[in-house]
Amino acid sequence: MxxxxxxxxxxxxxxxxxxxxxxxxxxxxxxxxxxxxxxxxxxxxxxxxxxxxxxxxxxxxxxxxxxxxxxxxxxxxxxxxxxxxxxxxxxxxxxxxxxxxxxxxxxxxxxxxxxxxxxxxxxxxxxxxxxxxxxxxxxxxxxxxxxxxxxxxxxxxxxxxxxxxxxxxxxxxxxxxxLDVSVFHRRSAIPHFSDRDTPIVIGTIGRKEATKGTIHVLEAFTRLHALDPRFRLRVAFGNLPDGWAQRPGIEVVAPRGDAELAAYYRSVDILAAPGTVQLGACHYPVLEAMASGTPVVTTGYLPASADNSWLVPVRDSDAVADAILNIVATPAHELERRLDLAHSAVQRFxxxxxxxxxxxxxxxxxxxxxx
Missing domain, CATH: 3.40.50.2000 (Glycogen Phosphorylase B;)
Structure with missing residues (x-):
């Protein structure tokens, strides 16, 4: 046709x-x-x-x-x-x-x-x-x-x-x-958090719109970094409120094209995407991070579920921080099980x-x- x-x-x-x-x-x-x-x-x-x-x-x-x-x-x-x-x-x-x-x-x-x-x-x-x-x-x-x-x-x-x-x-x-699953492919190994000398890198997509929930990731990171200086925040594309990019532990990167964006998802240990509207809709950062084998904290965008990701309420910075701490404390076999389920879920896309x-x-x- x-x-x-x-x-x-x-x-x-x-x-x-x-x-x-x-x-x-x-x-x-x-x-x-x-x-x-x-x-x-x-x-x-x-x-x-x-x-x-x-x-x-x-x-x-x-x-x-x-x-x-x-x-x-x-x-x-x-x-x-x-x-x-x-x-x-x-x-x-x-x-x-x-x-x-x-x-x-x-x-x-x-x-x-x-x-x-x-x-x-x-x-x-x-x-x-x-x-x-x-x-x-x-x-x-x-x-x-x-x-x-x-x-x-x-x-x-x-x-x-x-x-x-x-x-x-x-x-x-x-x-x-x-989604191009040949570009957004699964990382070679699951994140590990047992080494006390290795940073724990949280990722998020920088957006100034309140509906994207970036501010809740920033607030969660502030709490986590004060609790454990191993925590770092790697923000893709910037677009942060004034003054945040200069705070300790925060790094801004600018991926160019899908290949670099996919590499970004594989470079972080956890991806946080706590948007506040249209929950249950498709959201590319969630989909791309799941395809890349990265644990995801989200408010509930496709294809995330309680079995393959970590779901949190909207506008709740403490819940985002708690979910990240939960991921860090998750045994390796359980983390791998969830990431396997995430990999299966993205195939439809x-x-x-x-x-x-x-x-x-x-x-x-x-x-x-x-x-």
Missing amino acids: RILIPITNFGHGGGGRVLSRLASAWTAAGHPTDFLVDARSPKPYFPTDAGVHRFDERGLVDGPAPDESAFASSGNGLSIYQGMYHGLNQIGTNYDVILANHSLTAWPVRFARAGNARKFYYVQAYEPEYFALESGWKSKVLRRFSEWSYSLALHQIANAPIYVGHRSIRATSWIPPG SWQQVAKDFLDQFSNAAKLSHD
Whole structure:
């Protein structure tokens, strides 16, 4: 089957990586995949083997990507979705599947004339919750259009079980974002904590947003470092509150690309990711650390469970510290058992498996339409 993915631009976010990797996996499996993107967007930030068609406000246009992005969603919204709609009308009939992947792209996908193409909507996040964080009339309008998009006649697929049937989302199945298990592979040996002269390195991803829970890791580390100076904190990407990066025992690193990020996860003894929202959703730091064979402390993101990780309540720095102390005190055989379970849990998230799950959904929809 031929697959078309309409997007506004090739962004730097995790959603862009998901789409680029899926498109490459589908193409490799013999299902040619193309993006339909605004002409002002630069080349894909995340490499992909998919083809690219570009549009302006009138529809398809020829020409290469701009050397530097002239794309800006602010003030250009109408031209983006008008052009996407016209572009879909021009080439949609050449495809078997059209995949919307954002609440606002769902509208041109739904109403474009695309022959017999089957139209899907991959709900990557519950967007009204994000728009609700901002004030003003524009956010209210975006929130309303996002909510309405879930009632459109599209085959919906959620990216986590918590979104199945959540509020107005009509998805009855879910497929997670994927992971390159050849890059995020298991470390050669489990962490050991018996040597009193060896530092115990806690890892976390630096984020200033309160919902990411970084401050609770910092507070937990302060308690642990005062208790035992062996404890160190290695923060990926910085983004810490003012003054924290200069505190004793804290190191900031900046991994470049997935290979260095995977090496970072294997370089720490414990990874803490105590986010405060959308518990039960997929969270890449949790998934990547589990795949890398690193014990994880989290508030409950996929695929963490009480059997393969250490779960803590939200906004509880003491619970994070206690969980880390629990890991340090865990006998080696029990720690290895949990890490074995974690390794098994992440296999569903390999790109090959995720791509296959999508293809199965596409095929099942085709069979139902012929019955």
